[in-house]
Amino acid sequence: MTTNKISAEHLTYKRNRHLILDDLNLNVQQGHFIGLLGANGAGKTTLMRLLNGVATNFTGTIQIGASESIVDRKQLSSFSESLKGVNANRTLHQIATDYAIMYLDFSEKAFENFTNKYELDCHQKLSALSKGNRKKFATALTLSRQTQLYLLDEPFEGIDSMTRKRLISNMIAWKPAAATVMISDHHVNDVVNILDEIVVLKDKHVVAHRNTEQLREETGMSVEAYYESFYEGSATDD
Numbered sequence: 001m002t003t004n005k006i007s008a009e010h011l012t013y014k015r016n017r018h019l020i021l022d023d024l025n026l027n028v029q030q031g032h033f034i035g036l037l038g039a040n041g042a043g044k045t046t047l048m049r050l051l052n053g054v055a056t057n058f059t060g061t062i063q064i065g066a067s068e069s070i071v072d073r074k075q076l077s078s079f080s081e082s083l084k085g086v087n088a089n090r091t092l093h094q095i096a097t098d099y100a101i102m103y104l105d106f107s108e109k110a111f112e113n114f115t116n117k118y119e120l121d122c123h124q125k126l127s128a129l130s131k132g133n134r135k136k137f138a139t140a141l142t143l144s145r146q147t148q149l150y151l152l153d154e155p156f157e158g159i160d161s162m163t164r165k166r167l168i169s170n171m172i173a174w175k176p177a178a179a180t181v182m183i184s185d186h187h188v189n190d191v192v193n194i195l196d197e198i199v200v201l202k203d204k205h206v207v208a209h210r211n212t213e214q215l216r217e218e219t220g221m222s223v224e225a226y227y228e229s230f231y232e233g234s235a236t237d238d
């Protein structure tokens, strides 16, 4: 069996009796930038929560590397949403110190590099950060772990277009070859240059999973036009 993969098979998930994901199948080889695309409410955050092991009580299987266990998946993936439970009265530096205790793979050196590049003042309290800087901080924390799968939920939301371009270049330069980075974003054109693959969620499951280069060659469409066509009901994935 191949172990350098991330997979979800027949994944079905309900929350408060609402069916959110239904028989979702996804299989990615590690080492790529993957865009997780879908309209509001399509289930992008939910899928990331399930992969990371924050959300449980699903049916089907989820695997990262060779393991299906929740404990291993939390260890093998780093999720930007983890910041949700953090005490906003703590400074960025204090929060990073907490992370270093919580996650043995957290690199304080990497964190320092990211915060320098992102122009964040680590003496500030989390509560004092603007929306964009809060996103940058969540990304810095997430990427400072040394693990296999990085799950970034709308990392560029609220970030100005110039900074966005700089963060994307930094991310390309930073990515370890074996790591997988899954990014959800509503502004497909802004992130498309970083993406090796896209996964489109619609109707509670994956309706397309394509290599971006092949997609352009084979369809002659931009990635954004291809993605939007699923929502216009005019495309099928073959």
Ligand SMILES: Nc1ncnc2c1ncn2[C@@H]1O[C@H](COP(=O)(O)OP(=O)(O)OP(=O)(O)O)[C@@H](O)[C@H]1O
Binding pocket: 015, 016, 018, 020, 038, 039, 040, 041, 042, 043, 044, 045, 046, 047
């Ligand atoms: N606590 C909950 N109880 C019931 N349904 C929920 C709950 N949380 C989320 N949902 C539903 O799950 C579905 C998927 O939500 P999710 O946040 O994963 O979507 P998303 O693709 O990330 O959306 P967005 O792009 O708006 O962030 C939505 O229909 C949402 O209403």
